[in-house]
Amino acid sequence: MIRERTEQDNIWILKCLSNRWGGTAVVVHGESFDLFTLPAFVAEREAGVITYRVEGTQAELISIDAVHPGCGVGTALLEALIASLPKWQVKSLWVTTTNENLEALRFYQCRGFELRALRPGAVEDARRVKPTIPLKGDNGIPIRDELDLCFDLI
Secondary structure, three states, rough: OOOEOOOOHHHHHHHHHHHHHHHOOOEEEEEEEEEEHEEEEEHHHOEEEEEEEEEEEEEEEEEEEEOOOOOOHHHHHHHHHHHHHHHHOOOOEEEEEEEEOHHHHHHHOOOOOOEEEEOOOOOHHHHHHOOOOOOOEEEEEEEEOEEEEEEEEE
């Protein structure tokens, strides 16, 4: 079951985000975000969390984490977020990932997201703000570029 976060989720969310992201700060497209302060949906039994922001008719998925990938939790979190967006008259949901994150690129494209932008070298700029961003991903590909994907709701 997926639901909006409550105060009772905060300790677990903080732990999950800190473990996954090396803290709660992320830097993307030149902006810094504190994941812990963003609105979120959680999967019951501490199975996952998704954070986002809404600005005008655009929403942005900032982070998504499934404790046990491949079990459908990420998909359920994403579907819950998408289902919630019409109440704000959101027309598009955006997400940014990095060039080496092949799993994320597959995940989003399989769920209807389309590639819309590439920012070569953007991760180097992000490292100036958050130096703990690794140089290489788990699969050995250098982490250099940001890619934007978009899901159109209408």
